[in-house]
Amino acid sequence: MKRIVLGITGSIAAYKALEILRRFKKGGEEIVCVLTPHATKFVTPLSFSTLSGNPVVTGLFEPRNTPIHIELAASDLILVAPCTYNFIGKVASGIADDTLSSVISAAKSPVVFVPSMNTNMWENKILQENIKKLKKLGYYFIQPETGALSTNKIGKGRFPEPDLIVKKVYQIIAQAEATPLQGKRIIVTAGSTQEDLDPIRCITNRSSGRMGYEIAREALARGGDVVLISGPVEIEPPKGIEFVKVRTTKELAQEVLARGDKAHILIGTAAVADYTPVHYENKKIKADKLTLELKKTQDILKLVRKRYKKLFIVGFSLESNNVIERAKAKLKEKSLDLIVANPLSSLGGFETQITLIDRNLKLKKLPLLSKSEASKQIWDWIIKSRNEQLNAPTN
């Protein structure tokens, strides 16, 4: 069951929204109707509350724990049908002076407009510019039809058939569910990094890069705009993503930091070399016995968190012992949003048995899975956790 906000504005076609409401109710959906003050001049809230089984929302200022527009904005979809010339102009200008426009101002879920008006209003260049602007921002429109209008003239602006509107809304819901990362910029780091001892030798980790590459592939399949920043590995990057090849920890840090401000989510699967030589030898080291002096490399995730407070950061942890406790400690120390604890056995392999740990230190242990299947479960968890965080009341 989906919760859909059905917004009705002051159009002569307002009564047709009742047919849309009936169809959604038949489909088992929960519908909350929001009428603009002008819509109530055309239709009565009573019909909508009776058919929806929910009180109709008209006023913004009734006392409540969570403001009504914030609560309704968290619905699965917002449909404005019919939508007036005026209402499109308001949303396009960022105005939120009634309940419905306030809901839309706070919504992260899909918003669908069904414009319906006189042909001259429809052809008005201001309206067409507003529609163009809103479409570019990711709002959906269902085009009005050509036919007899309320003035008995034939022209474009007629409210489409309710069946068609309902069908398109279900298509939009299905598409949004299949591509929950649409419009999200995602950075995935993968592979290992190398720290040079001399022109030939380096210190590195035994990472195949498979987990990170699968995570990047899955993010792409879910509609994300993905950049994969990878240390040297022997596998091919998935097609369709931006691929950035790095070698050292410093290079990896630079590439991540350069993109952090525009990104929504960072998944740090890279097995960063934790140590780097204090001295680099310009010529190949030749010695019978050698003592190396090493220092810690930069902690990339810590650095990124310090600079980008709002970025949703998911870390990966691989330890030989105390796997869960150390992962929890890293989550806290680096102020991560989530962390994936990897067992030692996953190193270089095709399978892994991971534990997912959230900010409240709640654990979710997964069975032994292929890295491809694990990446699906990791994304389900990231998307759910991030949505919960975004929808948490902040006042």
Ligand SMILES: Cc1cc2nc3c(=O)[nH]c(=O)nc-3n(C[C@H](O)[C@H](O)[C@H](O)COP(=O)(O)O)c2cc1C
């Ligand atoms: C009889 C009548 C019918 C109207 N029909 C429409 C219409 O179909 N589409 C439209 O955009 N405006 C229509 N309007 C104008 C809107 O009601 C007006 O622009 C109003 O401010 C819209 O308010 P709202 O967008 O807050 O609901 C109509 C006005 C009247 C008096």
